[in-house]
Amino acid sequence: MSETVTGFEVEDIRFPTSRQLDGSDAMNPDPDYSAAYLVIRTGTGAEGHGFCFTIGRGNDVMAAAIRSLRPYLIGRRAPRDAADLAALHHELTHDSQLRWLGPEKGVMHMAAGAVVNAAWDLAAKRAGLPVWEFLAAMSPEELVSLVDFRYLSDALTPDEALGILRAAAPGRRERADRLRATGYPAYTTSAGWLGYDDAKLVRLAKEAVAEGFEQIKLKVGESLADDLRRMRLAREAVGPSVRIAVDANQRWDVADAIRWMEALAPFDPHWIEEPTSPDDILGHAAVRAGQPVKVATGEHAANRVVFKQLLQAGAVDFVQIDAARVAGVNENLAILLLAAKFGVPVCPHAGGVGLCELVQHLAMFDYVAVSGSLEGRVIEYVDHLHEHFTHPAVVASGRYQAPAAPGFSARMHPESIAAHRYPDGPVWRPGTPGRTS
């Protein structure tokens, strides 16, 4: 019964994606998609998997940060339920000495998120449920107990959170059945990387529509002339009814964002994503007020306090959670509740390494037990690197299929880990074609 954690292994895994300019955008010209990857193991061999996503350099720093949390896990009773998972999350984010390295932001906070998410993977597997169902099986009281309300009470109290969850309790079963039958809407970013030429953009945009996607996304922000041309080509390729979101990846100051989006507005962009610094709450509010296109952000928002303010300031039309940026499931639950309180739809960020795999669970849980709605909601999908996961996210006809396997879909194939280990895996050895760094 009191099974303990006996193993805690961290790997620095990097994929040489810069060789094809996959993932290229206005701020990230040559990413090597990477994961600081954690496996926790119990005495009986049960495993929990979690990771931080990075884009190359610095993945070793993330791995060191995760390793620094080893003492919290080794010898600990393997987390099984809401109480265990609340306690672990609290200890990792409130360590008085480690807190100085954030607080609650950047490398140490993402490391805490990897450990928390690995614990959720372990606990959900033990319960025999995918994480979205494991969460949706918890009572409103258990869910509220998972959240750290510190710094939130001026926007959301535990009682208000309980009210939101209780209001969504009726119909949980029907919504879960609906997800299993028809999935959750997805949009694709695969067409729109900045490093792709016009012909590839048009071809991929048309393919996306043919595959059933009702929304695509283009990267913008490097050159307005290029963006106008690409946006026109994309609009011609997909027609008037498919939504085209655009994403500036933090490229602009406020005035730039307003000027640029006024110019792109005739092509009816669905949202402008990350127009400016992810820390700039007031800047996002000014961009939203200053031009006609809706504003989305959140993949780099450091924590629940930033999301709280984005909502308080009326700075966003869409909240873009990321499964591996904040302190794991617990903090994302806080953010889902904040978004529900303010009535703003959550459209998760994904892509990277394994972010689609993780975040689909959170969006599906949100639909079943928090917001109760699919309206205006869509999960990002990027068709890269899924083959390295034992239970990859599956998108068919433009919709994420509900995961059925127990856990968080976070487990990578051992062969993938061995091949991409940095710097000594075969992919990174001198002489490998395309090796750049």
Added chain:
Amino acid sequence: MSETVTGFEVEDIRFPTSRQLDGSDAMNPDPDYSAAYLVIRTGTGAEGHGFCFTIGRGNDVMAAAIRSLRPYLIGRRAPRDAADLAALHHELTHDSQLRWLGPEKGVMHMAAGAVVNAAWDLAAKRAGLPVWEFLAAMSPEELVSLVDFRYLSDALTPDEALGILRAAAPGRRERADRLRATGYPAYTTSAGWLGYDDAKLVRLAKEAVAEGFEQIKLKVGESLADDLRRMRLAREAVGPSVRIAVDANQRWDVADAIRWMEALAPFDPHWIEEPTSPDDILGHAAVRAGQPVKVATGEHAANRVVFKQLLQAGAVDFVQIDAARVAGVNENLAILLLAAKFGVPVCPHAGGVGLCELVQHLAMFDYVAVSGSLEGRVIEYVDHLHEHFTHPAVVASGRYQAPAAPGFSARMHPESIAAHRYPDGPVWRPGTPGRTS
């Protein structure tokens, strides 16, 4: 002439301050003041010293982050002037892959700050000037060239910054002379640590006044009854004319802060410092609007974008820069210019390990060449750990004496480094009295 950097050494140094509860506050009950300490060395043996301050656990992660920046320095021409220092700062904070780990916050950002500050130490030594004079000898144009204005232009443009610096150019020499003659006002936090008993608080408060301090600071936030008693004792000890600031170290939500400060207001606190999350710009604005005591924050503000918003939102009466939290001298220059634009005084955070040594240079430069004023300005002073530095900060009659030695006052004694190296230095070996972790 083209001397290059050939050495880059990082040490994990920790002081067992938790054994005496020095530095204890409402959020940090048992800190072990620590430094991830960097020495860069040129081929001719010139050195630059820089560091990140932490409070114990995680100092190894900071050290790993600094080490990850080694490739930027080794083989580089040793920085000499504004152009070199601007280029280094830009490269470290705009590395497209490392940026994912922040962006511009937390462990990676502080690591960039340590490297940037070490480069300033090196360059100032080569110029034969203390950093505050090295900065004050630069033209307004050179100073503006050091700043990264990305995300600032809605609050401060390069032209506005140039105007501020040009307006302060007359009188630079007189103000520098005045600093050399009479120093810069200090306040002391040494009396007010939360772990100290009442008798020690009263004794130290009286000693502070006798030593010439016109401001002291108490830690608050753990128990209102205790804070009322301690505030009363302190006010009785120092009399009505000495300022007593209070510091909650992020302990409260907004409503707590308002309630608590309304209760303490009859004792005339000079400011409430860090009432809530350092990320909560709107929360600080609400605290400032909701109770009568002035608001100070900034030691944990992650970057210039957060400071920009604190000023735009009217959230603070005092801007508390920290020399080792943001990306070094360059980013603090941006923050000094923002504060000057908004007319808000800068009262630096110090204490820790070496923070007094560093930040005095920035405050003195601010007086000479940016704000041109000492009004409402005071630098924190904590009388700990200065003996480990070869050129310690000197406070006499309640005023920081202007440093005269070339560089950033950042160099620690080799014996101090050897003794406190973690985990293998003699201070940390098993069997050392008071060893706790």
